[in-house]
Amino acid sequence: MVWVNDVIQGILIGGLYALFACGLSLMFGVMKVVNLAHGDLAVVGGYIAVGVIAVTHIPVLWSFVIVVPLMALLGYVLQRTVIQAALDRSVLTTLLVTFGLSIVIENGLLQFVNANSHSLGVGNAIITSSFSIGSQITIAYLLLLIFVVAVVVLLGLQYFLSVSRYGRMIRAVADDKEAAQLSGIDYRHVFGIAAAIAFGTVALAGIAYGMTSQFAPSTGTDTILLFAFAAVVIGGLGSLWGTLLGGVILGVAQAIGAQINGSDELLAGYIVFLVVLVLRPQGLIARGAAS
Amino acid sequence: MSEPPNGARPENGTPLLEVRDLTVNHGQLRALDSISLQVFPGEVYAIIGANGAGKSTLLRTIAGLHRPTEGSILLDSTDVTKVRPERRAIRGITMVPEGRRLFPSLTVEENLQVGATYARKGPWTIERVYELFSWMRDRRGQRTAQLSGGEQQSVAISRALVANPRVLLLDELSLGLAPVVVQRIYAMLPQILATGLTVLLVEQDVSQALRVASHLQCLLEGRTTLEGTPSDVTPEQVEAAYFGLRSAPAGERGEPLWSG
Numbered sequence: 001m002v003w004v005n006d007v008i009q010g011i012l013i014g015g016l017y018a019l020f021a022c023g024l025s026l027m028f029g030v031m032k033v034v035n036l037a038h039g040d041l042a043v044v045g046g047y048i049a050v051g052v053i054a055v056t057h058i059p060v061l062w063s064f065v066i067v068v069p070l071m072a073l074l075g076y077v078l079q080r081t082v083i084q085a086a087l088d089r090s091v092l093t094t095l096l097v098t099f100g101l102s103i104v105i106e107n108g109l110l111q112f113v114n115a116n117s118h119s120l121g122v123g124n125a126i127i128t129s130s131f132s133i134g135s136q137i138t139i140a141y142l143l144l145l146i147f148v149v150a151v152v153v154l155l156g157l158q159y160f161l162s163v164s165r166y167g168r169m170i171r172a173v174a175d176d177k178e179a180a181q182l183s184g185i186d187y188r189h190v191f192g193i194a195a196a197i198a199f200g201t202v203a204l205a206g207i208a209y210g211m212t213s214q215f216a217p218s219t220g221t222d223t224i225l226l227f228a229f230a231a232v233v234i235g236g237l238g239s240l241w242g243t244l245l246g247g248v249i250l251g252v253a254q255a256i257g258a259q260i261n262g263s264d265e266l267l268a269g270y271i272v273f274l275v276v277l278v279l280r281p282q283g284l285i286a287r288g289a290a291s
Numbered sequence: 292m293s294e295p296p297n298g299a300r301p302e303n304g305t306p307l308l309e310v311r312d313l314t315v316n317h318g319q320l321r322a323l324d325s326i327s328l329q330v331f332p333g334e335v336y337a338i339i340g341a342n343g344a345g346k347s348t349l350l351r352t353i354a355g356l357h358r359p360t361e362g363s364i365l366l367d368s369t370d371v372t373k374v375r376p377e378r379r380a381i382r383g384i385t386m387v388p389e390g391r392r393l394f395p396s397l398t399v400e401e402n403l404q405v406g407a408t409y410a411r412k413g414p415w416t417i418e419r420v421y422e423l424f425s426w427m428r429d430r431r432g433q434r435t436a437q438l439s440g441g442e443q444q445s446v447a448i449s450r451a452l453v454a455n456p457r458v459l460l461l462d463e464l465s466l467g468l469a470p471v472v473v474q475r476i477y478a479m480l481p482q483i484l485a486t487g488l489t490v491l492l493v494e495q496d497v498s499q500a501l502r503v504a505s506h507l508q509c510l511l512e513g514r515t516t517l518e519g520t521p522s523d524v525t526p527e528q529v530e531a532a533y534f535g536l537r538s539a540p541a542g543e544r545g546e547p548l549w550s551g
Binding site: 165168169171172174175176178179180181182183184185186187 | 354355356375376377378380381385386388392393394395396397401404405406408409450451454
């Protein structure tokens with residue numbers, strides 16, 4: 001039963017990983033940008049939430065209502081300026097630019113906030129409690145909520161991409177941006193929309209992360225970016241469901257690793273990551289056509 | 292504006308599309324050297340020439356995908372030389388690019404919907420296209436990779452049509468298609484023209500181009516070597532302009548390039 005509990009905890013935390021990873025996957029799928037600042041942006045989302053809560057006193061659970069649109073706007077603006085300028089030079093330049101962005105964000109946070117850890121205490125008795133199944137399985141409502149939110153976000157994103165007008169434009173631009181231009185589509189605007197979605201989802205992930213653990217300016221590159229990459233690679237680049245699967249596999253591997261030996265938690269996750277990279281480098285679910 | 296092929300040009304009217312002294316460089320290479328042309332409403336203007344003559348570059352520059360070094364492009368007397376390609380498309384210059392360039396992860400219908408995203412008002416709708424190509428309705432949910440080359444070309448043309456362009460640019464429709472398929476596609480052209488479209492096309496297949504064109508221009512290494520209506524020019528002239536020969540009687544060069 002201990003193992004069943006590990007698997008359940010792993011699946012739940014995998015939803016959070018998928019939430020981290022889907023924006024990374026989207027930005028790569030649409031504009032071939034590997035956003036090395038992705039993890040730092042999650043942390044920025046967390047810090048903005050801390051600030052917003054301190055100023056407006058809205059409940060922690062509802063902070064996303066302000067933080068997500070703010071981050072989406074930031075995503076659009078960054079994409080249309082810095083990242084697009086890098087893309088106009090070459091795809092490799094975007095690696096340098098997002099790497100630079102990551103350093104700027106991390107040190108900016110150290111400079112203007114501080115190096116102390118923060119977290120987002122939910123402070124809601126129901127949400128912070130848990131329920132038990134049998135004697136060995138305990139499920140925290142908060143983790144369950146985060147998992148459900150992740151699945152809903154991925155479902156919503158999938159639905160948006162496959163049926164909406166903008167979703168269709170995003171897929172068309174991802175296929176062939178020049179051909180899309182010939183149909184009157186400004187691909188730079190579409191890139192901006194995709195970046196806004198990616199930044200919005202990562203902000204949500206950052207808030208969720210802050211509710212479950214402590215974060216500091218370095219958390220973005222130390223932890224979140226690596227987990228997001230691992231989830232994307234295990235699941236398959238460009239596939240939203242692959243991202244969820246990758247997140248869940250990573251989460252389960254970590255939970256089982258931790259059960260074997262407390263210090264093996266991260267190791268187990270990366271071993272799975274490496275095994276997938278060697279045996280199935282395209283990921284478990286190869287790029288689905290609709291995402 | 293149903294102008295009979297080989298008929299006189301309405302030289303007194305205003306050209307719908309005009310290119311003035313267009314020069315385009317690809318790095319060190321001069322791809323186009325001072326090309327001018329006037330396309331009048333309802334016309335089928337054909338650009339012919341061998342590989343590397345600059346035909347596709349000319350069309351891509353008119354669509355806005357290349358920036359000219361010199362010269363200007365006018366749509367209905369308005370200078371659009373500095374207008375971005377997507378804005379030109381919205382103003383009514385729509386190109387069917389070389390190699391079709393359909394969106395592979397979209398279905399046939401989604402490809403058409405993308406084409407219609409910023410459509411102008413006009414006679415063409417996705418429904419109308421399905422009437423023209425009846426097979427397309429049954430296969431609208433399929434991905435374009437499952438279609439044959441000729442079917443893909445039909446979808447590419449339809450994707451441009453549903454935008455209701457004023458000028459339709461067709462870049463090498465015949466490329467990579469069997470001759471019988473090419474003929475079938477060109478046979479559709481009169482039905483398309485009947486809706487009032489103006490067409491500027493680039494074609495390596497000279498006989499096909501001469502059959503449909505009301506006016507033509509031949510390019511060689513980025514320069515104009517011949518211009519006129521198909522009835523003005525002789526096969527010998529076309530051959531000389533196409534290959535850059537000063538004078539060469541067709542009979543001495545084996546197979547005539549163009550029969551009829």
